[in-house]
Amino acid sequence: MIVLIDNGHGSDTPGKCSPDRKLKEYLKSREIARRLVKTxxxxxxxxxxxxxxxxxxxxxxDISLPERCRxxxxxxxxxxxxxxxxVSIHCNAAGADGKWKSAGGWCVYTxxxxxxxxxxxxxxxxxxxxxxxxxxxxxxxxxxxxxxDSRQKPMRADWSDGDPDYEARFxxxxxxxxxxxxTESLFQDNKADCDFLLSEEGTKAIVELHANGIxxxxxxxxx
Ligand SMILES: [Zn+2]
Numbered sequence: 001m002i003v004l005i006d007n008g009h010g011s012d013t014p015g016k017c018s019p020d021r022k023l024k025e026y027l028k029s030r031e032i033a034r035r036l037v038k039t040x041x042x043x044x045x046x047x048x049x050x051x052x053x054x055x056x057x058x059x060x061x062d063i064s065l066p067e068r069c070r071x072x073x074x075x076x077x078x079x080x081x082x083x084x085x086x087v088s089i090h091c092n093a094a095g096a097d098g099k100w101k102s103a104g105g106w107c108v109y110t111x112x113x114x115x116x117x118x119x120x121x122x123x124x125x126x127x128x129x130x131x132x133x134x135x136x137x138x139x140x141x142x143x144x145x146x147x148x149d150s151r152q153k154p155m156r157a158d159w160s161d162g163d164p165d166y167e168a169r170f171x172x173x174x175x176x177x178x179x180x181x182x183t184e185s186l187f188q189d190n191k192a193d194c195d196f197l198l199s200e201e202g203t204k205a206i207v208e209l210h211a212n213g214i215x216x217x218x219x220x221x222x223x
Pocket of ligand 1: 008009025090091
């Protein structure tokens, strides 16, 4: 099984950072992606099934979405699209005006309609629901202090079609041949989320939840 880990944006992408500029999305997504690739390559699905994880974008600069999809589809053509999956790592933002916002939480996206990506997204969502236990426990206290507005939930979900992923026609989800999902790990323009993302505890939890969700998908859905 080939697992492709994409990391959002690049050093030359405008915006995409916390209002105090301490967190840059391209750097955080690369840190998570690199650690996730290492973690996956050190684990087995079972005695017979190692995982081969690759970074889709080794560069620090932004790589265009068509080029990202071309790279992913080259793996699909070589190994068979049923033997490849892709996870794109991002951090969310509620605005682009450089101000702190009150939205927070974790979520995952797939392309519209029912595909294998829905199973992959559900497994990663379930792993996040477990792996972000401490974040979830702190959330209501921080919310009471005003860090999040009253509509916010730590695990964001759209259950209208029976599963927790949001659906969107994101380029990387629509133009890749293999199952592909995009995760938004917390909000870079929320101060409390940002503190968690900048902590070792937070980064480690996010790396782990992705690894666990991907491995559970391969175990439970890949025949
Ligand atoms: Zn992004």
